[in-house]
Amino acid sequence: MSDKDPKPKRGRPKTFDRDRTLDIAMTAYWEADPADVSLNALCQRAAVSKPALYREFGGEDGLMRAALDRYAETVLSDVFVVLSKNAPLEETLDALTAFASEDPKMERGCLFYKMRAGKHRLGPETRRRVEEIDAAAVHAFTAYLEGRRAAGDWAGDISAALAARFLVEQIGLALTQRAAGEDPGQIRDTLVLALAALRRP
Amino acid sequence: MSDKDPKPKRGRPKTFDRDRTLDIAMTAYWEADPADVSLNALCQRAAVSKPALYREFGGEDGLMRAALDRYAETVLSDVFVVLSKNAPLEETLDALTAFASEDPKMERGCLFYKMRAGKHRLGPETRRRVEEIDAAAVHAFTAYLEGRRAAGDWAGDISAALAARFLVEQIGLALTQRAAGEDPGQIRDTLVLALAALRRP
């Protein structure tokens, strides 16, 4: 597995730091609304030339898509991990509530939900990825809830798919409120109120 | 009160149709995201010159604010009327659910919530008006719920203010989903699930 310069390639050696640039782009898109971050501003922020960006990512759509990919690997994966643990319902809902309404990491909201909210403004690649992640999230929540039902842990009389959609939307709502700078305590209260629908029969 | 040309004013007579222009602007902002409607496009759509717009509304902010004003008078007022009727809780929640998830008038979502979602992109006047309407909505819902509590109709153990906030956000979520073109049936199911928190003790 040694990727230690196995082939001294021809031509001028590449100096473009893809990883660093992607980090900066992801952070910028995350902090602000992706629609409010221009390529020009991004180039300046990362001290990178525009042609370099185009060589590496093909354009704005490619860059956004790559940034979203990284976000999914870096941040969203944690949520999927939590679900795959198949912990009791109460415990999982508490963890999700804390994550969405209080986790300092999510103080500026969630890049995925921000992109989803402005889906019509995205390029085709990024939009496709957003829909992919959305479907994956619903699927993961559905699987988790079906597991909890089988474990006798959840007695809801609704379909797991509906409950999963509901969860995804309520968490999204909370994270959108955080991005808007609303009071975490109030966000938490609202989210707890909503999720009560899954706790009681 | 006759405004029948009581004063033959000096200067060139005005031909600008403020009402018609405002209607077209409101509709355009409503159908699309306000951030995606440029003044240029609006002028073309209304067959109006840009300087005329500036003379009448002062700029983009003024026009948006005027369009939102008209929207509040035209559309939102209906909701406030429903609340002021002080109908039983179940009945009102059903009406709100139908309004948000199925009313054909709201097929493209709600201008107020669209503006609120992109609040940071608005001019100062429009933003201020959005916050005003938001506060008014919460206030109206709070007053209604307190009335229902007094009538023994609502036995919730939470504050009316929290329940009002919750209602405003859930209705907003449903209307945002409608703007995104999601299935009304699914939107309805999700909203009913959320509002169950207010129906049960």
Place this chain on the structure above:
DNA sequence: AGTTTTACGGACTGCTTGGTACGAATAATC
């Protein structure tokens, strides 16, 4: 040394944006 290959970025394109300068048009008044 010279050729080939690859990556580099300054400077440019064409387009859209919100906003405005200004002369022409149209009325009442003198």
Place this chain on the structure above:
DNA sequence: GATTATTCGTACCAAGCAGTCCGTAAAACT
């Protein structure tokens, strides 16, 4: 008819946008 008051819209502005041209730098190969 001249003056004054008011509204009209063409034509322009600077700024910002995504995206690209192309000359130059830096390496390996011959």
